[in-house]
Amino acid sequence: MEQAQAPSCYRHPGVETGIRCTRCERPICPDCMVEASVGFQCPECVRGGSGTGHAPSASRPRTVAGGVITAGDPQLITKILIAVNLAVFLAVRAKPELLDRLDLIGLAFVPQFGEVVGVADGEWYRLLTAAFLHWEIWHIGFNMLGVWWLGGPLEAALGRVRYLALYLLSALAGSAFTYFVAAQNQPSLGASGAVFGLLGATVVLVRRLKYDMRPVMTLLVLNLVLTFFWDNIAWQAHIGGLVAGAVIAYGMVGGPRERRRVTQWAACGLILVLTLATVVLRTLALS
The missing domain is CATH 1.20.1540.10 (Rhomboid-like)
Known part of the structure; x- marks a missing residue:
C-alpha cells in the first residue's frame, strides 16, 4: 500500500508541506508561513485576502472556524x-x-x-x-x-x-x-x-x-x-x-x-x- 503524498504548497508547487493556512486552509511551505496568534497564515490572508481568487466576501480574513476576524483586542x-x-x-x-x-x-x-x-x-x-x-x-x-x-x-x-x-x-x-x-x-x-x-x-x-x-x-x-x-x-x-x-x-x-x-x-x-x-x-x- 502506497503512503499518501503530502499536499504541495499552493505558491511553490512541488514543495510538500503538512501545514495549512488557518484562514483559507490552503497548504503553505515554511517560506510562505506567516506566524499568527494561532497557527500560520499565508501571505495573501495576511494582506487582507487580496489575490486569493475567491469572491470578495469569502476572501476576508477569517478564523480557522470560519468567523470573520474583527478589529481590536483579540482577547x-x-x-x-x-x-x-x-x-x-x-x-x-x-x-x-x-x-x-x-x-x-x-x-x-x-x-x-x-x-x-x-x-x-x-x-x-x-x-x-x-x-x-x-x-x-x-x-x-x-x-x-x-x-x-x-x-x-x-x-x-x-x-x-x-x-x-x-x-x-x-x-x-x-x-x-x-x-x-x-x-x-x-x-x-x-x-x-x-x-x-x-x-x-x-x-x-x-x-x-x-x-x-x-x-x-x-x-x-x-x-x-x-x-x-x-x-x-x-x-x-x-x-x-x-x-x-x-x-x-x-x-x-x-x-x-x-x-x-x-x-x-x-x-x-x-x-x-x-x-x-x-x-x-x-x-x-x-x-
Whole structure:
C-alpha cells in the first residue's frame, strides 16, 4: 500500500508541506508561513485576502472556524469573562449571603433563609450563576489562569461569538451534569466546567492544526488526575464541561468546510438540548 503524498504548497508547487493556512486552509511551505496568534497564515490572508481568487466576501480574513476576524483586542471576550468572575468574587466577599443565593444546589432547606432553595425548586439560573462564583482566592486564581492561558488562543482561533458560545455552553453542561449526579443538597460553585470546556476545545484545535499533541495531552492528564484525587472538587463539572467543549470545538473546526456553519450550529444545539434534557430529568426525579 502506497503512503499518501503530502499536499504541495499552493505558491511553490512541488514543495510538500503538512501545514495549512488557518484562514483559507490552503497548504503553505515554511517560506510562505506567516506566524499568527494561532497557527500560520499565508501571505495573501495576511494582506487582507487580496489575490486569493475567491469572491470578495469569502476572501476576508477569517478564523480557522470560519468567523470573520474583527478589529481590536483579540482577547476582548476573555478579558470580559475574567473581569465578570472577579467582580462577582468581590461582591460575594463583601456580601457572603449571595453565595447561598447563587450557588448550584439541587434542592435543600437553608436555615438562614428559612426556605427551600435549588434548581429543582425552579431556580434554574443557578446553573449559570454558579459558574461565576468563587470563594477561595486559590480557587478563582487557578480558574482565571486557566481562562487566560486557554481562552486567549481559542478566542483568536474561533472568533468572539463562537468562543463565547463555547464558554457558556461548557459551563452550563458542567453545571447540568453536576446537578444530575451530585447529591441534591451538595452545593457547587466555580468556573471549572467552563475551563475544562476550553481545555477540551484546545485538544481538538491542536489536533486540527496538526501541532504537537504532547503538551496539551500532558495538561489534560494532569488536570484529570487532580480532578479525581483532590478532595472537594466537583469532578462532575469537569467531565461535563470537558465533553461539551470537545464536541462543540469539533463541530466548529472539524467538520467539512462547505457545511461548517451547519455543523457548528448542530454541535452547539446538541449540547444545549442534552443540557436541558439532563436538567429536566433530574428535576422530575426530585419533584
